[in-house]
Amino acid sequence: MSYGPPLSEGARKLLLLGSGELGKEVVLEAQRLGVETVAVDRYANAPAMQVAHRSHVIDMLDPERLRGLILQEKPDLIVPEIEAIATGTLVELEQEGFKVVPTARAARLTMDREGIRRLAAETLRLPTASYRFADSLEEMRAAVLELGLPCVVKPIMSSSGKGQSVCRSEAEIESCWNYAMEGGRAKKKRVIVEGFVRFESEITLLTVRSVSGTAFCPPIGHVQQDGDYIESWQPHAMSEAQLREAERIALAITEALGGWGLYGVELFLTEDGVLFSEVSPRPHDTGMVTMATQDLSEFALHVRAILGLPIPGVRLLSPGASRTLKAARDSRSFAVEGLEQALAVPSAQVRVFGKPETRKGRRMAVALASGPDAESARAAARQAAECLSIRYDG
Numbered sequence: 001m002s003y004g005p006p007l008s009e010g011a012r013k014l015l016l017l018g019s020g021e022l023g024k025e026v027v028l029e030a031q032r033l034g035v036e037t038v039a040v041d042r043y044a045n046a047p048a049m050q051v052a053h054r055s056h057v058i059d060m061l062d063p064e065r066l067r068g069l070i071l072q073e074k075p076d077l078i079v080p081e082i083e084a085i086a087t088g089t090l091v092e093l094e095q096e097g098f099k100v101v102p103t104a105r106a107a108r109l110t111m112d113r114e115g116i117r118r119l120a121a122e123t124l125r126l127p128t129a130s131y132r133f134a135d136s137l138e139e140m141r142a143a144v145l146e147l148g149l150p151c152v153v154k155p156i157m158s159s160s161g162k163g164q165s166v167c168r169s170e171a172e173i174e175s176c177w178n179y180a181m182e183g184g185r186a187k188k189k190r191v192i193v194e195g196f197v198r199f200e201s202e203i204t205l206l207t208v209r210s211v212s213g214t215a216f217c218p219p220i221g222h223v224q225q226d227g228d229y230i231e232s233w234q235p236h237a238m239s240e241a242q243l244r245e246a247e248r249i250a251l252a253i254t255e256a257l258g259g260w261g262l263y264g265v266e267l268f269l270t271e272d273g274v275l276f277s278e279v280s281p282r283p284h285d286t287g288m289v290t291m292a293t294q295d296l297s298e299f300a301l302h303v304r305a306i307l308g309l310p311i312p313g314v315r316l317l318s319p320g321a322s323r324t325l326k327a328a329r330d331s332r333s334f335a336v337e338g339l340e341q342a343l344a345v346p347s348a349q350v351r352v353f354g355k356p357e358t359r360k361g362r363r364m365a366v367a368l369a370s371g372p373d374a375e376s377a378r379a380a381a382r383q384a385a386e387c388l389s390i391r392y393d394g
């Protein structure tokens with residue numbers, strides 16, 4: 001394989017749909033290999049736009065706008081970075097000869113919780129939480145009563161816990177429905193109701209499919225608050241049997257989705273076995289820890305895989321951990337403070353994403369640390385993150 005320099009006729013061009021903190025690292029890794037990068041999102045100055053060769057601001061859920069942009073740019077690789085994209089258009093464009101990462105079908109099925117859950121639970125018969133889908137408050141009430149309380153309610157299309165809540169009593173059914181309606185990204189009034197899983201721990205198993213075959217990264221443990229991750233570490237301690245089962249599930253779902261690229265397979269470890277939760281056909285937020293632990297981060301692995309380059313193996317250089325910094329309120333005038341203190345913590349690193357605005361609960365930066373074991377790395381990452389804060393000037 002060969003290609004010319006970026007911005008030349010013979011350049012290899014990667015177009016990223018979604019330009020957040022994960023895409024920013026994908027762009028940086030692509031640039032290391034001399035690839036031309038184009039970043040797209042619904043707002044200006046998104047993190048990946050700040051490091052890409054060029055950027056565009058469009059509504060990626062609008063099929064016409066999406067098609068128009070892709071025909072204009074004619075990228076070699078279309079790389080979805082978020083779920084909320086007109087994935088039907090990606091399926092069409094793939095049929096017309098464009099390359100969608102890892103496949104347009106994977107983007108379409110994982111865009112809404114129904115597609116991927118039905119594939120995993122009904123087609124592949126993988127173990128999952130019990131679930132029902134509902135299109136109205138009345139249907140949701142019936143689903144909750146059938147599954148039993150407590151249960152978890154999520155909009156069919158959302159991520160990072162947006163619109164997600166735990167329903168603990170019949171009196172809460174209506175407020176959970178309303179919360180899901182406010183938090184969903186598409187206009188669809190559909191929710192998934194899941195039986196509440198009392199897990200011992202939860203992990204992300206990063207699984208990379210490349211010309212060299214399928215490789216698993218050591219498991220990443222994480223803690224979530226309000227449906228969004230606040231802390232992750234690698235490796236997560238689990239039994240041989242649990243790891244074998246986790247890899248079996250990850251292999252089944254990634255083989256079914258196909259293509260080349262890195263997947264983040266989310267799993268619950270319970271007393272009764274390992275359950276599949278969901279999968280991202282792209283680098284995972286909890287996987288940012290790999291920037292402090294692996295010889296090739298999840299972003300480097302994704303880029304290598306999608307370019308068709310070999311991945312002879314994944315090496316864990318050190319245990320490590322990550323801890324997020326989130327905004328407390330909405331602001332357009334703010335500053336991230338405390339880098340001097342955070343970086344004085346031995347082994348600590350910080351990634352400030354550079355998002356132009358804060359929103360309540362929005363992830364703005366992450367602290368990373370390594371250590372002799374995951375526990376000490378967690379302590380260092382926490383210490384570094386606690387030094388960081390956001391000053392609001394408006």
Ligand SMILES: Nc1ncnc2c1ncn2[C@@H]1O[C@H](COP(=O)(O)OP(=O)(O)OP(=O)(O)O)[C@@H](O)[C@H]1O
Pocket residue numbers: 129152154158159160161162164194195196197198202224226227228229266277278285
């Ligand atoms: N059925 C369940 N039982 C118990 N906890 C759950 C259940 N479903 C989700 N959770 C908790 O909420 C978290 C977020 O859920 P999920 O991954 O489905 O949401 P998401 O919005 O897709 O998040 P992300 O985009 O960050 O992956 C899970 O990691 C887990 O901690």
Ligand SMILES: NCC(=O)N[C@@H]1O[C@H](COP(=O)([O-])[O-])[C@@H](O)[C@H]1O
Pocket residue numbers: 018019020021022023081082159160284285355362363
């Ligand atoms: N769990 C998925 C996830 O972490 N996705 C990451 O968050 C960005 C959106 O952030 P924003 O909502 O702050 O704009 C996405 O673009 C992606 O990088």
Ligand SMILES: [Mg+2]
Pocket residue numbers: 266278
């Ligand atoms: Mg998740």
